[in-house]
């Protein structure tokens with residue numbers, strides 16, 4: 027029985043289920059199952075495309091681009107694909123035997139001159155196509171950085187400066203991408219506008235609630251009609267010192283207070299994977315893995331908040347839930363979504379971490395503090411957390427995330443606990459969660475699954491148990 031198991035014996039099946047769910051929902055299989063091709067008819071959901079006298083051109087960008095291309099190649103076969111371009115993450119292993127040209131770029135998920143060059147190639151490619159040709163866009167998260175095209179009048183460096191200010195001040199991805207759209211030649215439906223014929227856009231969502239106009243900054247989606255807030259006012263809100271932003275950027279944003287609406291009735295946009303589909307698969311895998319011995323429930327797939335604050339809140343939630351338990355079994359509550367991280371100003375020079383590692387560290391700090399407070403009077407509860415990014419890469423680091431539990435504190439005396447507390451506090455404030463987890467427990471709690479080629483946001487699981 028798992029009831030008497032240690033945290034690690036419960037965490038391992040969870041991690042295994044996480045990996046299996048990623049495999050089952052690979053971008054390749056999501057694309058493959060969305061394209062139903064039987065010569066000469068291609069069916070995508072309820073729409074048919076006649077391929078008797080035409081071929082398909084593939085344009086792919088995002089962290090899952092390579093795997094999505096594989097899915098399209100499997101479904102369509104070589105003879106139907108005319109060619110295409112894919113803008114893929116720096117460091118990817120590039121396929122060789124393909125009609126699609128793959129260009130790596132956006133080192134550390136930041137737009138760079140390589141991804142800018144690839145975007146130009148994509149624009150030129152689309153401009154050359156005629157009315158009879160069909161374009162298949164394969165879009166996934168990370169697409170914004172892999173498709174940078176600063177609007178006339180600003181440079182990539184200037185655009186990057188704006189993005190960095192927003193990102194380090196805790197702007198949400200929705201806010202960030204609203205500004206990216208306003209400063210781009212291709213985002214917000216402007217790439218789709220280059221298509222003269224028909225297009226299909228298969229999209230893997232990495233934004234809470236799946237707003238297609240904002241995923242990878244919606245390059246093939248008609249622009250938002252009732253935008254919540256303009257890019258100008260978002261930037262004003264996040265940038266306390268106006269001088270930090272170049273004047274030309276303010277001017278461009280001021281001009282766009284009323285956004286030009288792109289109408290793209292020739293493009294079929296379809297979401298083929300999202301975090302809610304992922305979490306459902308994860309729970310199914312976990313239940314079959316543990317023969318239903320672990321109770322796992324999905325609480326939310328739209329989780330947002332500060333990473334540090336959420337780690338603290340999750341600790342309190344797990345503690346209260348554990349105290350109420352009436353049976354001797356482990357429970358897992360799953361949350362999925364994406365948190366934000368705020369940096370002090372100026373940002374620490376040696377910052378090294380990610381949302382998941384930071385949240386796990388914040389939870390751990392609360393756990394340590396609680397252990398110090400209850401040292402003489404230990405409770406019967408076991409608590410733990412695992413925070414993992416589905417792309418396998420948490421922030422600009424090579425870790426997927428981290429996990430920790432009460433078991434990690436077993437055998438520590440009060441002095442040990444106090445010193446661990448100071449260390450955790452130091453790493454939290456200096457934004458070096460990566461360094462903490464690489465050192466703690468000989469890095470046993472640091473999860474490194476490698477790049478998964480997927481991008482379905484983060485998963486946070488809180489674990490709790492009470493000896494009856």
Ligand SMILES: Nc1ncnc2c1ncn2[C@@H]1O[C@H](COP(=O)(O)OP(=O)(O)OP(=O)(O)O)[C@@H](O)[C@H]1O
Nearest residue numbers: 135167168367377378379380381384420421422457
């Ligand atoms: N030192 C750090 N500590 C904690 N979080 C950090 C640190 N450095 C960067 N981050 C966070 O990492 C995130 C950037 O990581 P990444 O490049 O993987 O972006 P992402 O939002 O996951 O990308 P995408 O949305 O394109 O998938 C940001 O949320 C940023 O705040």
Ligand SMILES: O=C(O)[C@H](O)CO
Nearest residue numbers: 167168169170241242
């Ligand atoms: O590329 C992007 O804009 C983010 O991953 C959100 O989709």
